[in-house]
Amino acid sequence: MKKLQVYTIREFIPPFFLSAAIFTFVMLLDKLLDLLDMIVGKGVPVRTVVEVFLLLLPSMVAVVIPMGVLAGVLMAVGRMESDLEITAMKASGVSIFTIMRPLMATAVFLAAVMVLFNNFVLPDANHLAKNLLLDIGTMRPAARIIPGMFIDDIENYRIIVEDKDDLTGELSNVVIHERIPGSPGRTITALRGRMEPVSANRFRLLLSDGQMHELADDGAYRKLDFTEYTVEVTRSEELVRQDREGRGDRELSAMQMRSMIDSLRTGMTALTDSIRILGRAPLESIVSGVAMTGRGGDFPPADSLDERTRFNLARNFLAQLSSDSRLLLDRQVAMERSISRYSVEIEKKYSIPFACIVFVLLGVPLGLSTRKGSAGMALGVSLLVILLYYLFLIAGEHLADRRMMPAFLSMWLPNIILTVAGVLLTARSLSEGNPLPIDRLTDGLKERFSSWRTRKRVSAA
Numbered sequence: 001m002k003k004l005q006v007y008t009i010r011e012f013i014p015p016f017f018l019s020a021a022i023f024t025f026v027m028l029l030d031k032l033l034d035l036l037d038m039i040v041g042k043g044v045p046v047r048t049v050v051e052v053f054l055l056l057l058p059s060m061v062a063v064v065i066p067m068g069v070l071a072g073v074l075m076a077v078g079r080m081e082s083d084l085e086i087t088a089m090k091a092s093g094v095s096i097f098t099i100m101r102p103l104m105a106t107a108v109f110l111a112a113v114m115v116l117f118n119n120f121v122l123p124d125a126n127h128l129a130k131n132l133l134l135d136i137g138t139m140r141p142a143a144r145i146i147p148g149m150f151i152d153d154i155e156n157y158r159i160i161v162e163d164k165d166d167l168t169g170e171l172s173n174v175v176i177h178e179r180i181p182g183s184p185g186r187t188i189t190a191l192r193g194r195m196e197p198v199s200a201n202r203f204r205l206l207l208s209d210g211q212m213h214e215l216a217d218d219g220a221y222r223k224l225d226f227t228e229y230t231v232e233v234t235r236s237e238e239l240v241r242q243d244r245e246g247r248g249d250r251e252l253s254a255m256q257m258r259s260m261i262d263s264l265r266t267g268m269t270a271l272t273d274s275i276r277i278l279g280r281a282p283l284e285s286i287v288s289g290v291a292m293t294g295r296g297g298d299f300p301p302a303d304s305l306d307e308r309t310r311f312n313l314a315r316n317f318l319a320q321l322s323s324d325s326r327l328l329l330d331r332q333v334a335m336e337r338s339i340s341r342y343s344v345e346i347e348k349k350y351s352i353p354f355a356c357i358v359f360v361l362l363g364v365p366l367g368l369s370t371r372k373g374s375a376g377m378a379l380g381v382s383l384l385v386i387l388l389y390y391l392f393l394i395a396g397e398h399l400a401d402r403r404m405m406p407a408f409l410s411m412w413l414p415n416i417i418l419t420v421a422g423v424l425l426t427a428r429s430l431s432e433g434n435p436l437p438i439d440r441l442t443d444g445l446k447e448r449f450s451s452w453r454t455r456k457r458v459s460a461a
Contacts, residue, residue: 004099005101005102008102011079012073016068016072017068019068019382020064020067022379023063035052052136055129058122059125062118063352065356066353066356069110070362071379073359073364074363074366074367077364080099081368095430096364096368099364103360103364107360111353112353114352114353119255119349123253123256126248126250147164154233156179156180157176157179157231157233158176158177160174161175169194170194172191173190173191174193175187175189184214185215186212186215187212187214188211188213188229190208193205193206202234204231204232205230205231205233206228206229207229211226212224212225212226249341252342253349254345254346257346261342264342268335336403340400340402340407341401343400344397344400344401344411348397348411351412354412355415358418361426365425366381366425388414389414392417396409396411
């Protein structure tokens with residue numbers, strides 16, 4: 001019995017790694033063009049691009065491990081079924097639970113490793129990848145120009161613009177402090193400007209209707225008005241790395257996000273108390289003008305105010321009260337959305353690893369259904385199941401972010417549905433042997449396609 005279990009694990013491991021590698025490669029195809037653009041378009045060193053690739057791998061591993069488990073189980077069990085090993089096992093009185101137990105133990109081990117991976121490795125990898133991608137994005141000097149901010153990390157220049165159109169490259173109210181070594185300090189101002197890219201590391205500023213102010217070393221001041229003037233801006237070839245402390249939800253561990261949720265809930269409690277206090281403002285005192293307090297301070301008694309003054313004070317106080325209430329309610333809604341987003345990410349860190357266990361429970365009866373045991377059939381079935389799983393997961397995430405579904409239910413509902421399906425299919429395999437007639441369906445489709453091609457050839461002849 002123990003030899004059979006060891007044999008099952010040995011049959012599972014090679015297709016598991018093969019499937020995980022295939023799924024990782026497919027996911028990398030989406031990033032491949034971006035990585036090539038970094039090398040060709042932005043001139044990023046190959047070593048840095050390899051670093052980006054390695055930092056993006058953990059986010060893919062977190063997804064492909066459950067996918068590899070399902071495909072590996074389908075291939076292993078399907079091959080054993082096609083070689084009549086499962087039939088011989090049943091004839092000897094051995095239940096399919098004998099081969100399911102080692103697969104389930106392996107899945108539990110992988111799920112535990114993935115939980116630790118999602119909490120201690122993946123957040124830091126995502127944070128480092130985001131920082132590096134932001135640093136690479138600023139290697140284009142034009143991308144560094146942000147309206148309303150002085151940009152002083154461009155070599156020899158300190159630039160600020162009032163407005164920037166990213167589509168056309170048009171600028172307005174441009175101020176440039178030129179700091180070229182060996183040259184006098186110069187300040188250039190222009191009402192309008194336009195950015196024109198020259199190469200991956202250079203762009204040209206075409207300035208219109210401006211002035212040039214220059215202070216020479218001897219103290220002489222010169223001013224020049226111009227209609228058109230061109231400034232060439234070149235970036236340094238070195239990648240400037242910055243350490244950004246701010247982290248998004250996918251850059252935090254479950255413990256860190258729980259701490260964030262606790263602080264948000266504390267803030268919501270304070271907001272709720274503030275809203276309740278505002279809602280209890282006595283209308284009688286507002287109308288009478290007695291003991292009214294607000295941003296304007298305490299108001300004198302009603303006897304010293306005429307009716308029109310009391311009315312204006314009450315109207316202003318009510319308007320301020322309404323504005324403050326709206327601000328507090330908007331902050332409360334924003335806090336609730338943040339709590340929902342963090343809660344979804346916490347549940348996701350556990351629900352996706354748990355899918356390894358679910359996919360074993362579902363994969364064994366599906367593997368018994370693919371009697372031919374081909375790798376293509378196993379990959380096709382696994383892709384279909386995985387597609388449905390992640391469609392449910394993505395839909396649940398969107399619903400939870402909009403607070404239309406609890407975070408726990410949105411992330412665990414796909415696991416619950418597939419667990420029920422796995423239990424039903426396992427029970428069916430115990431009684432009928434073949435839980436789903438997948439091979440008969442594929443054979444029927446092949447026969448129909450073959451007959452259709454035959455009829456087409458006959459009609460063509």
